[in-house]
Amino acid sequence: MTDSNGFIDKSFMVQPPKPTVLGVGGSPRKAGNSDVLLKNILKGVIDNNVFSRGIPLRDLYYQPCIGCEKCRKDKICTGLNDGMTLMYPQVYGSLGLVLVSPTHNYNITAWMKAFIDRLYCFYDFEDTRPRAWSSRLAGQGRKAVLAAVAEQADEYDMGFTLEAMRRPLEAIGYEIVGELPVLGIFDRGKVGQEEEVLNAATMLGRELADKVSPG
Numbered sequence: 001m002t003d004s005n006g007f008i009d010k011s012f013m014v015q016p017p018k019p020t021v022l023g024v025g026g027s028p029r030k031a032g033n034s035d036v037l038l039k040n041i042l043k044g045v046i047d048n049n050v051f052s053r054g055i056p057l058r059d060l061y062y063q064p065c066i067g068c069e070k071c072r073k074d075k076i077c078t079g080l081n082d083g084m085t086l087m088y089p090q091v092y093g094s095l096g097l098v099l100v101s102p103t104h105n106y107n108i109t110a111w112m113k114a115f116i117d118r119l120y121c122f123y124d125f126e127d128t129r130p131r132a133w134s135s136r137l138a139g140q141g142r143k144a145v146l147a148a149v150a151e152q153a154d155e156y157d158m159g160f161t162l163e164a165m166r167r168p169l170e171a172i173g174y175e176i177v178g179e180l181p182v183l184g185i186f187d188r189g190k191v192g193q194e195e196e197v198l199n200a201a202t203m204l205g206r207e208l209a210d211k212v213s214p215g
């Protein structure tokens with residue numbers, strides 16, 4: 001989002017986050033298992049009367065963080081102007097976040113990794129070495145849920161997928177209120193036939209809704 005001069009409009013950071021949920025899908029596969037999981041999690045969010053919006057990262061054109069450090073001064077990413085520029089107000093403005101990624105080589109997808117790395121602009125660093133850090137997303141009651149889906153049946157083959165989302169989100173200021181690992185699913189959208197998994201996804205969404213909008 002840019003202002004009339006083509007510079008990034010930072011006004012969205014003046015408002016505190018709203019009790020809404022942003023869902024982010026990390027699969028390159030349209031109508032794949034991550035899409036089905038994200039849809040069912042967000043269904044749970046809506047069931048409990050919280051506004052939600054889901055975005056598949058494959059529909060955005062954006063680069064990974066280039067480490068230019070312009071965000072140190074500008075407090076938002078100004079080194080790149082791309083699809084993430086549109087995402088920042090949504091991330092910042094939503095108290096709740098859902099991340100869903102398939103396992104690619106024991107880890108999150110490149111799309112999800114690039115998305116998480118681009119949140120680097122929300123950190124503040126001191127001049128010490130190593131640099132002491134804090135996050136401008138912290139202390140605002142942000143909550144998140146995570147889901148991952150892998151082909152193999154053994155937990156080992158999901159590798160670091162959940163941890164690769166959990167650690168950075170916790171560091172940047174989210175409390176993880178639930179996680180859903182789904183194993184043994186390969187075919188596109190096949191998870192849609194797993195009633196128990198879909199129910200678990202919806203329950204996760206409801207739990208998140210209750211945390212971002214209690215009472």
Ligand SMILES: Cc1cc2nc3c(=O)[nH]c(=O)nc-3n(C[C@H](O)[C@H](O)[C@H](O)COP(=O)(O)O)c2cc1C
Pocket residue numbers: 027028029031032033034035101102103104105106107149150151152153157158159185186187188189
């Ligand atoms: C490049 C690539 C790497 C993958 N690596 C793994 C893996 O390490 N472990 C695993 O169990 N499944 C792996 N899979 C299978 C996917 O995790 C699985 O098919 C999943 O259901 C895809 O979800 P999606 O439909 O949301 O993309 C891989 C798939 C691809 C395309």
